[in-house]
């Protein structure tokens with residue numbers, strides 16, 4: 063059975079070039095980058111080369127890049143680090159559709175005494191800029207942390223507008239760019255953000271390696287204390303193979319950006335064929351401001367989990383917005399925040415493509431999906 067991998071927002075296949083670039087640093091080039099000897103300094107050079115590759119991908123200088131151990135760590139580093147540096151201000155402004163990395167962190171910060179304001183989105187998933195403006199009125203705002211591309215729907219936030227509002231109020235803006243970086247052109251300077259998180263495994267790099275852009279001069283406190291690495295911004299011996307891998311992945315992502323047009327066409331074909339051939343389906347989230355690789359389709363009155371299981375039996379990998387909590391399937395907080403009709407939200411399936419997705423995979427998914435839906439609808443109780 064051929065694998066049809068349409069779950070690239072969860073993680074992507076490591077590019078063969080990435081794996082190859084990492085191998086020497088997992089085998090013979092194992093020196094510690096902090097060592098003074100030449101052997102260690104080869105690892106140091108490899109890290110600095112990776113920093114340049116990543117800086118080119120997002121349009122900043124090398125000194126503004128900090129490597130972390132994953133997207134979640136990057137988000138924690140940014141938000142906690144900015145909050146600590148802006149004491150006694152304790153107000154954190156975020157959105158209602160953040161990834162759990164941001165959402166659960168904010169819930170924890172609230173327990174620790176921060177005051178969190180979550181700006182709402184409309185049914186299309188777009189941030190309410192008027193609410194954001196209101197949230198920024200007080201003098202107690204420590205930072206704004208809002209995602210760029212939503213991991214479930216692919217909907218893009220108006221990042222440049224958010225950045226402009228934050229700048230007006232002199233409030234630092236961290237943008238969780240984990241799903242956007244590597245898929246859309248990024249220029250942090252033009253966007254005007256102060257900090258941006260991204261993770262290698264979302265753009266064909268290794269898992270557990272990520273980065274954080276911190277604008278030069280931004281006041282920030284380190285999250286991990288215990289060593290001078292990363293200019294004192296993250297203590298601990300660096301993950302050299304992972305960092306080499308994120309560098310190579312960044313270089314390839316930049317070269318491959320034009321290919322996202324082909325990915326978009328494949329995504330659009332998948333989406334439009336589903337809507338045409340399967341009754342009672344709809345796309346969740348606006349379709350004009352969206353990642354080129356993502357579609358979130360609601361199947362009326364079905365449970366996404368059941369669809370995924372049957373798809374998986376036939377080799378098709380996709381993802382659900384719903385998560386099983388206390389025995390009942392709850393629609394995802396993202397779809398709930400968008401006020402998507404429950405009968406569509408329960409049956410929300412995310413298909414996410416990559417530059418490795420082939421037309422044959424899309425055809426296979428399109429051949430299997432209608433049968434899966436038919437099978438499930440055949441056993442639905444009559445309303």
Ligand SMILES: Cc1ncc(COP(=O)(O)O)c(C=O)c1O
Pocket residue numbers: 071072132133134135137161163209211212213238239240241261270272
């Ligand atoms: C928007 C967003 N932020 C943060 C993360 C967390 O990244 P990681 O799983 O690498 O820690 C993800 C992962 O799915 C994400 O989609």
